Amino acid sequence: MLESTIILIDNSEWTRSGDYTPSRFAAQADAVNLLAGAKTQAHPENTVGVLTMAGKTPRVLVTPTPDLGKVLNCMNDVEIESECNYSASIQIGCLALKHRQNKNQRQRIVMFVGSPISEDMETLVKIAKKLKKNSVAVDVISFGCESENEEKLAAFHQAVNSNENSNLVTVPPGPVLSDVLISSPIFQGEGGSAYGFGGSGGAGAEGFEFGVDPNMDADLALALRVSLEEERARQNAAAPAETSAAGGDATGISATPSAAAAAPTTDMELDEDALLQQALAMSMQVDQEEAAATPAGTVPVATPVAPGAPSAAAPADAAMFDVEDEELRLALSLSMQEAEPEPQAKPPSDSSGGK
Structure with a gap:
C-alpha cells in the first residue's frame, strides 16, 4: 500500500x-x-x-x-x-x-x-x-x-x-x-509481511516461500533463499565429517573423501580417533627423517595409516602436535609397533610355508 x-x-x-x-x-x-x-x-x-x-x-x-x-x-x-x-x-x-x-x-x-x-x-x-x-x-x-x-x-x-x-x-x-x-495489526495490516514479520497484510504472502511474495520484493526473497541453501549445504558438509570420524574404518572408502575434504578447514569436527590417526602418521614421518637407521619395514606402514586423513592436512596439523615431547613420541612409536604386525604378517607365513 x-x-x-x-x-x-x-x-x-x-x-x-x-x-x-x-x-x-x-x-x-x-x-x-x-x-x-x-x-x-x-x-x-x-x-x-x-x-x-x-x-x-x-x-x-x-x-x-x-x-x-x-x-x-x-x-x-x-x-x-x-x-x-x-x-x-x-x-x-x-x-x-x-x-x-x-x-x-x-x-x-x-x-x-x-x-x-x-x-x-x-x-x-x-x-x-x-x-x-x-x-x-x-x-x-x-x-x-x-x-x-x-x-x-x-x-x-x-x-x-x-x-x-x-x-x-x-x-x-x-x-x-x-x-x-x-504481532499487532499495526505491522501486519500495513505490509509487515513484506518486511519479514508475516501476517495478513502481505496480499497473499502466506502462500509464498518464507512468507514473501517475490513479485513484491524479489531481492528479499532471493536473499532468504540463498541463505537457506547455504545453511543446508553447511549442514550437509558437516554431517559426513562426523559420521566418517566415528565409522570411517568400518564403512571404508565412501565416508573418507568427505572427511578428507572437510579436514583442512574444519579440524574441530574431527573426533579423537581421526586426530590420533593424523598424529601417528606425522610421528612416523618425523621418525623417518630424524632416524636414518629406521628399518625399511616402517615405510610401508606409513601408507596404510595415513588414509584416515588427507596428505594436505598433515602440514597444517603438524603445528598442533608437539612432536618434540620425547614421552609422546615414545608412546606414538609403541603404538606404531603394535600396528606393524598386521601388514608384516606375510613374511612369517611365507617362511612357514617354505618349511
Missing part, C-alpha cells in the same frame, strides 16, 4: 520511567525504528516522518521521507522534557501529511501515548472526526498509562476509525514493546 506516515513520539518526563525495559522512552525508540523500517520496506515510495509531542511546542524532526537513515538518525536528537500536547501534535502531524509530495499516498498517523492525556474526551473526539473527514488513518500505541487513558483513547479510536483503517493497541508493562507491536 502506497502510504505516507508521520510518527508522533512521546518524549515527556513520564517516559523516563523504567517499567518498560530499559525505559519507556528507549522501548519506544526501538519500536519507532522497527516501524519506520517496516513502512519503508513495504513499498519503495512510502515515506515516514517523525514529530515530538513534548516541549514548548510540538516539533517536526523529519518531514515524510523515503530515506530510512534520516528517521533513524533523528532519534538520537530527541530530548525528554515537560509534558505532551496531544491535540496540537495531532493537528501539526495532519498538516505535515497534507503537504506530502505524492498526493496518491494514503495518510496515516502513528501516535505513541506513554503519559496521561490532559485533553478532555470531547476535544479528542472533535479532532478525530476532522481526521476521518480528511481520510487520515490513526494508529495509537498506549503504554505506561494505559488505564488512565483507556476511556479517552477508546472514544478517539471509535471516532477516527473508518472501514477498520485505524488501530488501537494497548501494551501493559512486562513484555518488550517492539515484540508486541510486531
Whole structure:
C-alpha cells in the first residue's frame, strides 16, 4: 500500500520511567525504528516522518521521507522534557501529511501515548472526526498509562476509525514493546509481511516461500533463499565429517573423501580417533627423517595409516602436535609397533610355508 506516515513520539518526563525495559522512552525508540523500517520496506515510495509531542511546542524532526537513515538518525536528537500536547501534535502531524509530495499516498498517523492525556474526551473526539473527514488513518500505541487513558483513547479510536483503517493497541508493562507491536495489526495490516514479520497484510504472502511474495520484493526473497541453501549445504558438509570420524574404518572408502575434504578447514569436527590417526602418521614421518637407521619395514606402514586423513592436512596439523615431547613420541612409536604386525604378517607365513 502506497502510504505516507508521520510518527508522533512521546518524549515527556513520564517516559523516563523504567517499567518498560530499559525505559519507556528507549522501548519506544526501538519500536519507532522497527516501524519506520517496516513502512519503508513495504513499498519503495512510502515515506515516514517523525514529530515530538513534548516541549514548548510540538516539533517536526523529519518531514515524510523515503530515506530510512534520516528517521533513524533523528532519534538520537530527541530530548525528554515537560509534558505532551496531544491535540496540537495531532493537528501539526495532519498538516505535515497534507503537504506530502505524492498526493496518491494514503495518510496515516502513528501516535505513541506513554503519559496521561490532559485533553478532555470531547476535544479528542472533535479532532478525530476532522481526521476521518480528511481520510487520515490513526494508529495509537498506549503504554505506561494505559488505564488512565483507556476511556479517552477508546472514544478517539471509535471516532477516527473508518472501514477498520485505524488501530488501537494497548501494551501493559512486562513484555518488550517492539515484540508486541510486531504481532499487532499495526505491522501486519500495513505490509509487515513484506518486511519479514508475516501476517495478513502481505496480499497473499502466506502462500509464498518464507512468507514473501517475490513479485513484491524479489531481492528479499532471493536473499532468504540463498541463505537457506547455504545453511543446508553447511549442514550437509558437516554431517559426513562426523559420521566418517566415528565409522570411517568400518564403512571404508565412501565416508573418507568427505572427511578428507572437510579436514583442512574444519579440524574441530574431527573426533579423537581421526586426530590420533593424523598424529601417528606425522610421528612416523618425523621418525623417518630424524632416524636414518629406521628399518625399511616402517615405510610401508606409513601408507596404510595415513588414509584416515588427507596428505594436505598433515602440514597444517603438524603445528598442533608437539612432536618434540620425547614421552609422546615414545608412546606414538609403541603404538606404531603394535600396528606393524598386521601388514608384516606375510613374511612369517611365507617362511612357514617354505618349511
